Amino acid sequence: xxxxxxxxxxxxxxxxxxxxxxxxxxxxxxxxxxxxxxxxxxxxxxxxxxxxxxxxxxxxxxxxxxxxxxxxxxxxxxxxxxxxxxxxxxxxxxxxxxxxxxxxxxxxxxxxxxxxxxxxxxxxxxxxxxxxxxxxxxxxxxxxxxxxxxxxxxxxxxxxxxxxxxxxxxxxxxxxxxxxxxxxxxxxxxxxxxxxxxxxxxxxxxxxxxxxxxxxxxxxxxxxxxxxxxxxxxxxxxxxxxxxxxxxxxxxxxxxxxxxxxxxxxxxxxxxxxxxxxxxxxxxxxxxxxxxxxxxxxxxxxxxxxxxxxxxxxxxxxxxxxxxxxxxxxxxxx
Numbered sequence: 001x002x003x004x005x006x007x008x009x010x011x012x013x014x015x016x017x018x019x020x021x022x023x024x025x026x027x028x029x030x031x032x033x034x035x036x037x038x039x040x041x042x043x044x045x046x047x048x049x050x051x052x053x054x055x056x057x058x059x060x061x062x063x064x065x066x067x068x069x070x071x072x073x074x075x076x077x078x079x080x081x082x083x084x085x086x087x088x089x090x091x092x093x094x095x096x097x098x099x100x101x102x103x104x105x106x107x108x109x110x111x112x113x114x115x116x117x118x119x120x121x122x123x124x125x126x127x128x129x130x131x132x133x134x135x136x137x138x139x140x141x142x143x144x145x146x147x148x149x150x151x152x153x154x155x156x157x158x159x160x161x162x163x164x165x166x167x168x169x170x171x172x173x174x175x176x177x178x179x180x181x182x183x184x185x186x187x188x189x190x191x192x193x194x195x196x197x198x199x200x201x202x203x204x205x206x207x208x209x210x211x212x213x214x215x216x217x218x219x220x221x222x223x224x225x226x227x228x229x230x231x232x233x234x235x236x237x238x239x240x241x242x243x244x245x246x247x248x249x250x251x252x253x254x255x256x257x258x259x260x261x262x263x264x265x266x267x268x269x270x271x272x273x274x275x276x277x278x279x280x281x282x283x284x285x286x287x288x289x290x291x292x293x294x295x296x297x298x299x300x301x302x303x304x305x306x307x308x309x310x311x312x313x314x315x316x317x318x319x320x321x322x323x324x325x326x327x328x329x330x331x332x333x334x
Contacts, residue, residue: 004038006061010054011036024184025049026191048263049187085174089181092260095168096189099256102161107248109157114241116150117312118234119143125230171259175268178260186260193253200250207243211236284322288315 011021011032018032025032025046034040042050051058120143126134170176178186214235218228258264288311296308 002038003041003061004036006056007032007050007054008036010056014054021053024053026187084177085170087176087178087182087260089179089185092178092182092185095165095171095260096185096256098164098168099252102165103249103252103256105157105161106252107245109154109161110248111241111245112150112154112157114237114244116147116154117143118237119146121230121237122234125228125234168259172266176260176262182260186257190257190261193257197250197253200246204243204246204250207239207246211239211243214239280322281319284319285315288312288319291315 011018016024018036019029022029022032027042027046031040031042035042041047047058047061051061054061120140123134123139123143126139214232215229218232221228254264255266258266262268292308292311295311
């Protein structure tokens with residue numbers, strides 16, 4: 001049997017009409033009709049949804065040589081479903097509502113952390129670029145106060161958002177089982193926000209790419225030693241902060257739906273290993289913070305945090321490499 005025949009057969013086995021299947025997938029009846037008549041194929045997202053609804057894997061749907069779907073260990077499936085926490089439509093709706101409130105706060109908190117050194121770095125450039133005489137002690141003290149204030153505000157945003165969502169922490173670590181209405185609500189939310197998430201991600205990536213332009217511009221004009229380099233770093237941090245705000249917002253929106261549907265980074269296998277990744281992340285960033293403080297304020301420190309910002313940049317790059325390495329390692333172990 002080919003793809004179209006399998007879809008029609010499985011739909012009839014569940015006693016669904018084309019209209020009913022189309023409604024569950026949030027597509028038109030004509031789309032389902034074209035799939036079953038081999039006139040078109042669903043996109044990847046719809047193919048995954050289709051396999052979940054029909055209770056088969058995507059390999060069975062796509063491979064013409066497979067006339068019998070591969071079955072997972074039924075006893076294992078029963079055990080997993082027995083342990084899964086049931087989620088109703090009301091609970092899913094409440095979670096999505098709380099998440100909608102938390103997303104702007106969390107994304108702003110991340111941006112504040114990125115923006116926090118801007119005043120500290122920028123004040124040092126005022127004297128050279130705009131001939132504003134500010135004592136180094138005053139500039140450093142004021143800059144540090146602003147930095148700590150912005151980081152404190154970010155932490156407050158993280159804590160308040162996390163407290164309101166604490167009752168739904170199990171979605172990140174434990175297996176869940178949505179009832180039909182809750183699953184439909186999650187799929188509807190996914191479809192409604194898909195375009196916005198794509199737009200935010202696109203703008204965020206573009207801003208990350210162009211954030212290095214101020215640095216290159218200063219290098220090209222040969223003004224790297226008279227304060228313009230510090231202003232270029234401020235511009236870079238400003239653009240990166242905006243990019244992080246947009247990317248975190250898009251990622252959090254997707255993540256909320258992924259948690260409910262156990263997809264993306266929140267599959268049951270990923271959840272089982274997420275606590276290890278969280279522990280590694282916490283230890284890593286504590287180590288980066290300790291290095292920054294020792295390098296800047298230690299016995300032999302330079303005492304000039306405006307010149308130690310590169311530690312965070314290097315730390316961010318290495319963190320990305322660490323997470324990528326962990327991901328590759330976990331895939332090889334599967």
